Amino acid sequence: GAVVSQHPSWVICKSGTSVKIECRSLDFQATTMFWYRQFPKQSLMLMATSNEGSKATYEQGVEKDKFLINHASLTLSTLTVTSAHPEDSSFYICSAREVAGVLYNEQFFGPGTRLTVL
Amino acid sequence: AQSVTQLDSHVSVSEGTPVLLRCNYSSSYSPSLFWYVQHPNKGLQLLLKYTSAATLVKGINGFEAEFKKSETSFHLTKPSAHMSDAAEYFCVVSPWGFQKLVFGTGTRLLVSP
Numbered sequence: 001g002a003v004v005s006q007h008p009s010w011v012i013c014k015s016g017t018s019v020k021i022e023c024r025s026l027d028f029q030a031t032t033m034f035w036y037r038q039f040p041k042q043s044l045m046l047m048a049t050s051n052e053g054s055k056a057t058y059e060q061g062v063e064k065d066k067f068l069i070n071h072a073s074l075t076l077s078t079l080t081v082t083s084a085h086p087e088d089s090s091f092y093i094c095s096a097r098e099v100a101g102v103l104y105n106e107q108f109f110g111p112g113t114r115l116t117v118l
Numbered sequence: 119a120q121s122v123t124q125l126d127s128h129v130s131v132s133e134g135t136p137v138l139l140r141c142n143y144s145s146s147y148s149p150s151l152f153w154y155v156q157h158p159n160k161g162l163q164l165l166l167k168y169t170s171a172a173t174l175v176k177g178i179n180g181f182e183a184e185f186k187k188s189e190t191s192f193h194l195t196k197p198s199a200h201m202s203d204a205a206e207y208f209c210v211v212s213p214w215g216f217q218k219l220v221f222g223t224g225t226r227l228l229v230s231p
Contacts, residue, residue: 043224
């Protein structure tokens, strides 16, 4: 149980295009989903927190117009990198937290999406 | 504010020898502390967590960690390393409520035959 998937696992795009990354909780309902960014050989940095049905809360320094987050259902959140540039190349990881119950106190992480912008 | 410091960026051990990965934390609240493991190009897996219950926490794959408030430490140990333990390990702190996780910079564990 408590599986989180991400799609795609990797993507290559041209500079100036937009890329959408999906994060799904497969066997539980996630009130809250988190998006992280990880540069090579570095730690994870929280980008934003999204709650189902409401606007995402972005961390300081993260451009909300560039990184669009939608959390339309209890099992799906999407991150869209708009007008991507090479500096947006990174490993993007999502996590999800259950609504209530035994899983409530833990975030479950997806396998990550590697984005390369040419 | 909450933060964690992982004292070693790399730790090298031989298979069968003990593992010690060090972590110190700073928190204004009673923290929850976690250790996660990340294998190359994979997501994170929770090894163990401390949430103000027993100070010695046992996790998966033979790992354990001890919460020491007086030393503000939460070091990860394993009695005998296995080749499959080679990975990146992150110490993580969260204030009460578990809304945000603050990651340390990570420690890469290298295990040699």
